Amino acid sequence: MADTIKVLLVDDHQVVRRGLRTFLEVQDDIEVVGEASDGAEGVARAQELAPDVVLMDVRMPGMDGIDALRRLRELDNPARVLIVTSFTEQRTVVPALRAGAAGYVYKDVDPDALAGAIRSVHAGHILLQPEVAGALLSQEEANSGQGKAGSLTEREREVLGLIADGRSNREIARALVLSEKTVKTHVSNILMKLDLADRTQAALWAVRHGVSN
DSSP: OOOOOEEEOOOHHHHHHHHHHHHHHTTTEEEEEEEESSSHHHHHHHHHHSEEEEEEEEEEEESOOHHHHHHHHHHTOEEEEEEEEEEOOOOHHHHHHHTTSEEEEETTOHHHHHHHHHHHHHHHHOBOOOOHHHHOOOOHTOOOOOOGGGGSSSHHHHHHHHHHTOOOOHHHHHHHHHHHHHHHEEEEHHHHHTTTTSSHHHEEEHHHHHHHO
């Protein structure tokens, strides 16, 4: 099926991978294309299999999930990474998001909710549990300043507001009647002006400072 979402499972526990596979095999639009037992193998498999979404554990022997995320970013791998873990403390949450995770859910997530999370991040949205967003916001607060908003153009503020709404670049382009290339340029300018690493931080910055549509 052309619309099937290809998923790679990366977790050091075989029983967890088997459980995730069982959850997902009943979904008509999701296909598990492979598995990996640590971060290094996950990066290699992601390069080989070109999945749309990677379900990634955080704590694994050898290369952990956060280092694997950073490596995928260095390789410009387009896969969206959804962190699936039992660890919720801030020292785990924030590095994972900074490394480029598109979402963060727990291992006891309801199967239907997990499938929905995969569809959401595949569509370009940012998926965070409320307490996870709070953890990242508390980290950003010291480095964020309302004065930075003044450096944004009106168009950049519009784009930032749509990022905060969870819109993908394609959706932003349609909403503002722009090309995706132009939207990407605006996003890059926003990140540079606000001194942020990625659109997840941009979305949370916008929420924190009341920039919304």
